[in-house]
Amino acid sequence: MAVLVPLVCVCLLSFAKGQNLELSSDEFPEDFLFGTATSAYQTEGAWNVNGKGENIWDYLTHNYPDRIADGSNADISCDTYHHVEDDVAILRDLGVDYYRFSISWSRLLPNGFSHEINDDAVRYYNFLIDALLNNGITPMVTLYHWDLPQILQKLGGWSNVNIVDYFTDYANVAFENFGDRVRYWITFNEPDLFCEAYGALEFAPIEVKADGIGDYLCSHHVLLAHASAYHLYNESFKTTQRGSLGIALSSRWYLPNTTSVEDIEAANRFLQFKVGRFAHPIYIGDYPEIVKNLVAIRSQEEGFPYSRLPEFTPTEIDYIRGSSDFFGLNFYTAELAANGPQNVPTAPSYNRDHNVVIEPENPWQATPISWLKVTPWGFQEVLIWLKNEYSNPLIFVTENGVPDAENYNDEERIYYLRTHLSALLSAIAEGVNVKMYTFWSLFDNFEWDLGYTVKFGLYHVNMSDPSRTREPKASAQIYKQIINNRRLIINDISVDNGGPESILCNICLIVGGLLIVFRNYLN
Numbered sequence: 001m002a003v004l005v006p007l008v009c010v011c012l013l014s015f016a017k018g019q020n021l022e023l024s025s026d027e028f029p030e031d032f033l034f035g036t037a038t039s040a041y042q043t044e045g046a047w048n049v050n051g052k053g054e055n056i057w058d059y060l061t062h063n064y065p066d067r068i069a070d071g072s073n074a075d076i077s078c079d080t081y082h083h084v085e086d087d088v089a090i091l092r093d094l095g096v097d098y099y100r101f102s103i104s105w106s107r108l109l110p111n112g113f114s115h116e117i118n119d120d121a122v123r124y125y126n127f128l129i130d131a132l133l134n135n136g137i138t139p140m141v142t143l144y145h146w147d148l149p150q151i152l153q154k155l156g157g158w159s160n161v162n163i164v165d166y167f168t169d170y171a172n173v174a175f176e177n178f179g180d181r182v183r184y185w186i187t188f189n190e191p192d193l194f195c196e197a198y199g200a201l202e203f204a205p206i207e208v209k210a211d212g213i214g215d216y217l218c219s220h221h222v223l224l225a226h227a228s229a230y231h232l233y234n235e236s237f238k239t240t241q242r243g244s245l246g247i248a249l250s251s252r253w254y255l256p257n258t259t260s261v262e263d264i265e266a267a268n269r270f271l272q273f274k275v276g277r278f279a280h281p282i283y284i285g286d287y288p289e290i291v292k293n294l295v296a297i298r299s300q301e302e303g304f305p306y307s308r309l310p311e312f313t314p315t316e317i318d319y320i321r322g323s324s325d326f327f328g329l330n331f332y333t334a335e336l337a338a339n340g341p342q343n344v345p346t347a348p349s350y351n352r353d354h355n356v357v358i359e360p361e362n363p364w365q366a367t368p369i370s371w372l373k374v375t376p377w378g379f380q381e382v383l384i385w386l387k388n389e390y391s392n393p394l395i396f397v398t399e400n401g402v403p404d405a406e407n408y409n410d411e412e413r414i415y416y417l418r419t420h421l422s423a424l425l426s427a428i429a430e431g432v433n434v435k436m437y438t439f440w441s442l443f444d445n446f447e448w449d450l451g452y453t454v455k456f457g458l459y460h461v462n463m464s465d466p467s468r469t470r471e472p473k474a475s476a477q478i479y480k481q482i483i484n485n486r487r488l489i490i491n492d493i494s495v496d497n498g499g500p501e502s503i504l505c506n507i508c509l510i511v512g513g514l515l516i517v518f519r520n521y522l523n
């Protein structure tokens, strides 16, 4: 009997180990940092409190609730506006090195323009930044996480070239008021997505819908605004504030749907339309040739006198090139890319320009969001692609995460977290210069068009409780352990996941140990 128990333990341990054989045993480099993230509209609440102005997501959710899966809005959401001290205590307990959050433009500048600064917003963000620093957490601040002041949208938003100046003015107010304590600035979060809202995508702003035109105007002005903010920071703030500034781009990994040359080209082409359209101007100069050529050809076929993709002047190309201290990468999933049908163009269309169709059926592990599959190998592929494509840039992973099936024992998030961190370690071993990992998200929050129907948080937030109680899920404990241990596997056992098998293992280890002691005592 005394021999049996340790034997069972060995079996259970090797079972637990076998499940995680694919995990890297490497240690995270000494200067590698861990964080977590939220954004203003998704979590702050207090949508009209103390002078905050209306933004395009307030406008969309209030006027078009049918566009949101559960008809909800983020008027209150997690109410982080009223929970600074509690939330910083949670972050401190989690042990993160930094916290990524965004500033609400319409809270800081209620009229969109910089002539009137809302004192309450300055107070609020100062309070948050100081609380973070007092707890040893570095602030990483996003200037634009999709929430344009509605008044600027009325003037055309990102399709109006004057937005470049308006954004620079806003950035200047942020640098002046908070930059003495902010170490990392991110100008834009996932511009590919919010720019598609100026085209066919059902997102804010909701009333433009200029497919194949508005989307390109938006990305053009976003790039100019990004570069303008970069040069402002570099010239007027960097020497005294000593921070760094970059942009957060979303990239999925596109695998060809079949081994045909057409599908292989489609996968490469989609990376250039989605990622290269933003990263190529910043890291190499100008738009990728394939994007310029395809939009020009389509535009000509449609009878346009010039390409629907605006052109950068040589001065602008130089101005944008080199305008990032780091590459912010948001990665969630891989997808299967197929070459689209060669139909005759009738009206301008971004989708027809790239002519890539995503195959919805794939064999990868599903999540509550149909497009989001668990593909850690895709994470590694994207990191290596970025290294090769842009001459080994400094990369910060600015988002990575997965929704759970509404439970506190979120095994699926733990699996996603570990396998993606393992893929990241493998990428580091292959020479990718990645120095930060940001888990999305700290809290369950308002997930845009999906409302509160999906949960991305390490912490559950009770949205029907007026005090918005936060409760850690199992993954919060695991992330904390990983940050603390700086590796995924300790002493040949993957970090305790708190799940049933590891609890069983611990129990039988203790019982086995006691039996051995007891046997020795008898002898």
Ligand SMILES: *[C@@H]1O[C@H](CO)[C@@H](O)[C@H](O)[C@H]1NC(C)=O
Binding pocket: 234, 235, 321, 322, 323
């Ligand atoms: C940033 O500013 C420094 C000092 O003024 C300058 O040498 C450098 O070229 C600037 N960087 C970029 C990318 O413009």
Ligand SMILES: *[C@@H]1O[C@H](CO)[C@@H](O)[C@H](O)[C@H]1NC(C)=O
Binding pocket: 257, 258, 338, 339, 357, 358, 359, 360
């Ligand atoms: C992907 O390939 C499969 C055959 O392997 C085919 O049935 C499917 O239609 C393709 N998907 C697309 C979007 O072309």
Ligand SMILES: *[C@@H]1O[C@H](CO)[C@@H](O)[C@H](O)[C@H]1NC(C)=O
Binding pocket: 462, 463, 464, 465, 466
């Ligand atoms: C959420 O809060 C409400 C109201 O306080 C409470 O009745 C409910 O049990 C809570 N739900 C969870 C899952 O804690």
